[in-house]
Amino acid sequence: MKTRLIQELKRLIRAWLLRSTRNRPEVYLTFDDGPHPVGTPALLDVLRRHEVPATFFLIGTAAERFPDAVDAIVADEHLIGNHSLTHRHFGQLGSLGQWRQMRAAERILRRHDRLRGRPFRAPQGRFRPLFGLWLALRGRGPIHWSLDSGDGGFTDVDELVEHLREHPPGPGDVLLFHDDSPVTPRALERLLPEWKAAGLTFARLPGWEVGR
Known part of the structure; x- marks a missing residue:
């Protein structure tokens, strides 16, 4: 019973947070694990060519290792989101541990865009209800997705493209991709023109300014 109640609370939090995009005309591309x-x-090159904005949920320790990549995201006016400090075992932490991971990553990311607040996405979407409620009440997340591209499960670009043609995004969708998937940039190179031709428009997640 307790487990079902916790899962229902998480579902309600995610549904409440997705309300801000559900009735909007844009599609929101989001990229995790960078x-x-x-x-x-490679992703930035594709997005630049097709003039598509996006939101990148970055891991704090990876941002420390590859600061030039973070600066390039900011320079192209994409939004940076928080994806925890280390990513590993995040879902196994208690609420206080998750909060500490979020705050530590925040300090690192702020060096690049100087934002005082940003969206947070939990690794694998797993978070403690108390931590999720704390974020939600402050308008910070936890940001979920309405459509998972599944790019982490594909090694062949043609298969990923076909999968997304069979399950295309629609207005208001928050679409999940990953920075570390080698097939994602090539798939988007082919899909973005198709989606634009179908009338879709793209935006950063709403509600946050973009740092420079």
Whole structure:
């Protein structure tokens, strides 16, 4: 019974947070697990060519290792989100441990865009209800997704493209990708023109300014 109540509370928090995008006309591309020394620059090149904004949920320790990639994200006016300090075992931490991971990553990311607040996405979407409620009441997240691209499960770009053609995004969708997937940039190179031709428009997640 307790487990069901916890899962229901998490579902309600996610549904409440997705309300801000559900009735909007744009699609929101989001990228987790960066920055990546190869994947992030490749994604930025594709987004730049197609003039598409996005939101990158970055891991704090990776941002310390690859600061130039973070600066490139900011320079292209994409939004930086918080994806915890280390990512590993985040879902196993208690509420206080998750809060500490979020705050530590925040201090690192703030060096790059100087924002005082940013969206947070929990690794694998796993968070403690108390921590999630704390974020929600402050308008920080936890940001979920309405459509998972599944890019982490594909090694063939044609298969990923076909999968997303069968399950395309629609207005208001928050679409999940990953910086460290080698097939994602090539798939988006083909899909973004198709999605634009179908009338879709793209935006950063709403509610936050973009740092420079």
